Amino acid sequence: ETGVTQSPTHLIKTRGQQVTLRCSSQSGHNTVSWYQQALGQGPQFIFQYYREEENGRGNFPPRFSGLQFPNYSSELNVNALELDDSALYLCASSPGTSAYNEQFFGPGTRLTVL
Amino acid sequence: TQLLEQSPQFLSIQEGENLTVYCNSSSVFSSLQWYRQEPGEGPVLLVTVVTGGEVKKLKRLTFQFGDARKDSSLHITAAQPGDTGLYLCAGAGGISSGSARQLTFGSGTQLTVLP
Numbered sequence A: 001e002t003g004v005t006q007s008p009t010h011l012i013k014t015r016g017q018q019v020t021l022r023c024s025s026q027s028g029h030n031t032v033s034w035y036q037q038a039l040g041q042g043p044q045f046i047f048q049y050y051r052e053e054e055n056g057r058g059n060f061p062p063r064f065s066g067l068q069f070p071n072y073s074s075e076l077n078v079n080a081l082e083l084d085d086s087a088l089y090l091c092a093s094s095p096g097t098s099a100y101n102e103q104f105f106g107p108g109t110r111l112t113v114l
Numbered sequence B: 001t002q003l004l005e006q007s008p009q010f011l012s013i014q015e016g017e018n019l020t021v022y023c024n025s026s027s028v029f030s031s032l033q034w035y036r037q038e039p040g041e042g043p044v045l046l047v048t049v050v051t052g053g054e055v056k057k058l059k060r061l062t063f064q065f066g067d068a069r070k071d072s073s074l075h076i077t078a079a080q081p082g083d084t085g086l087y088l089c090a091g092a093g094g095i096s097s098g099s100a101r102q103l104t105f106g107s108g109t110q111l112t113v114l115p
Helices: none
Strands: A005-007 A010-013 A019-024 A031-037 A044-050 A053-057 A064-068 A074-078 A087-094 A109-113 B005-007 B010-014 B019-024 B031-037 B044-049 B055-058 B061-065 B071-076 B085-092 B103-105 B109-114
Touching: A005 A087, A010 A019, A019 A087, A019 A109, A031 A074, A044 A064, A044 B103, A074 A087, B005 B085, B010 B019, B019 B109, B031 B061, B031 B071, B044 B055, B044 B061, B071 B085
Parallel strands: A010 A109, B010 B109
Antiparallel strands: A005 A019, A019 A074, A031 A044, A031 A087, A044 A053, A064 A074, A087 A109, B005 B019, B019 B071, B031 B044, B031 B085, B055 B061, B061 B071, B085 B103, B085 B109
């Protein structure tokens, strides 16, 4: 059974650019959640996707958007990058939408905005 | 905004010592989860506690959920270097709208166990 994978592992961008991060969910999981983890902090919920539709959103601006595909893999897009967007971006897959379901996290993508 | 505060933020102890990490909130959560995160990896779930007053034991780790479901603690007995990592608590099913689907994480406790 393949776990959650994310790509790329590291990324360097400059202010104003756009970035796309990718996540492949664990086999059998239909729900993907994205989190932002700043250095020295716990992860913050960005949004969740369930069966290709956004199913809940945290306190992040609209320039953070996402997609989920029929195979349940997902993308996180961030437009107009700001310095404060530098963080580890984690995706987590789960077998359902409830927060009570165990979420399996990928290793993350480290984004640096210069 | 629901906040989970963890203490201490950093903890460095010698192998064999005991320690307790605390997770406190002003909000009620339906359940609390504890994760451990190692460098270059995502968090890994250790335990979920769902009932006020519940105590769960996982080998040398003991987890407790407060009676009012606003706080939790993690106690490690006879810590080992392999316990080193970032320990995160996360609340699920809080009373705020939209929170049924999301985890609210604490800021973490960085534990270092020295041999």
